Amino acid sequence: MSTISTSLGDSAIMLRRNFKHQGRNPSAVFQAVLLPIVIMGMFVLVFGGAFDVGGGKYIDYAVPGLTVMAITYGLGPTAMSVHGDMAKGIINRFKVMDVSRGAVLTGHVVATTMRCLLACVAIVGVGFAMGFRSDAGVLGWLGAFGMVALISFAASWLTVAMGLAAKTPESAGMGSVPLNILPFLSSAFVPADSMGDGVRQFAEYQPFTPMIETLRGLMTGHTPSTGHVIGAFAWSIGLTALGYVWAVSTFKKRA
Numbered sequence: 001m002s003t004i005s006t007s008l009g010d011s012a013i014m015l016r017r018n019f020k021h022q023g024r025n026p027s028a029v030f031q032a033v034l035l036p037i038v039i040m041g042m043f044v045l046v047f048g049g050a051f052d053v054g055g056g057k058y059i060d061y062a063v064p065g066l067t068v069m070a071i072t073y074g075l076g077p078t079a080m081s082v083h084g085d086m087a088k089g090i091i092n093r094f095k096v097m098d099v100s101r102g103a104v105l106t107g108h109v110v111a112t113t114m115r116c117l118l119a120c121v122a123i124v125g126v127g128f129a130m131g132f133r134s135d136a137g138v139l140g141w142l143g144a145f146g147m148v149a150l151i152s153f154a155a156s157w158l159t160v161a162m163g164l165a166a167k168t169p170e171s172a173g174m175g176s177v178p179l180n181i182l183p184f185l186s187s188a189f190v191p192a193d194s195m196g197d198g199v200r201q202f203a204e205y206q207p208f209t210p211m212i213e214t215l216r217g218l219m220t221g222h223t224p225s226t227g228h229v230i231g232a233f234a235w236s237i238g239l240t241a242l243g244y245v246w247a248v249s250t251f252k253k254r255a
Contacts, residue, residue: 032074033119037126040066043189044130051190060134063127064216065188068208070119071152072183075159075176078112082163083172086254105247108163109156116152124219135221144218147232151211154236155179157243164250182208207235 040062048058085104124132136144162175185203186192192203203209210231217224 032115033122036070036073036119036123059130059132063132064219065212067120067123068212069183070123071116071155072179074116074119075155075179076173078159079163079172079175080169082108082160083166083169105160108160112156113152120148134219136219140218140221144215147215150236154239157240161243161246164247182206186212188212
């Protein structure tokens with residue numbers, strides 16, 4: 001059997017293992033899928049009337065930002081799960097079983113990416129139920145799905161790296177908190193140009209704003225600006241590379 005086929009088989013086993021663990025952890029499902037829906041209801045139904053987003057319905061503006069926020073809220077359980085694998089000695093058992101080392105990381109990344117995609121589908125579905133409407137065509141929605149998958153993949157690798165680097169379960173859980181906060185300091189809920197000095201500049205140049213603006217254009221049927229598209233892809237690819245290199249190097253040292 002070739003090395004590639006062996007690695008793919010081991011990755012599939014690790015993916016199945018991670019899905020089983022997620023099914024036994026209701027709090028992870030709540031945090032990843034249900035909590036973003038609760039936050040969407042709060043912002044749209046409670047605060048939405050107070051926000052000026054330049055005309056149009058607030059939910060049409062908010063859903064793309066909430067979609068990205070749903071990605072970040074599903075990351076904490078992954079960091080803790082990765083840390084648990086390293087701390088409890090399960091990696092040594094996998095080594096004895098001759099399981100590909102890369103499969104352990106790949107299993108976590110793919111499982112997290114798929115969980116993020118599920119959360120995004122749930123957000124968009126509830127958004128439509130609450131009045132979200134889109135003029136996007138098939139290509140627009142395919143582009144939006146690709147953008148969400150790319151962001152999820154980048155965030156997953158970064159979170160896996162954080163979990164590997166964490167020294168305690170508490171620090172592993174806290175590692176994803178900055179990623180949870182960043183969407184609130186972006187253009188997810190209000191336009192960046194409506195913010196005060198300092199916050200506005202931070203919102204404009206942080207990673208999630210170009211991602212959200214690109215996704216907003218694709219999901220609503222408007223062409224996103226070239227600058228936002230380039231920024232979204234650059235940040236996504238850069239974070240993926242950072243997370244991958246960090247995760248692999250840390251895994252080699254600790255395993």
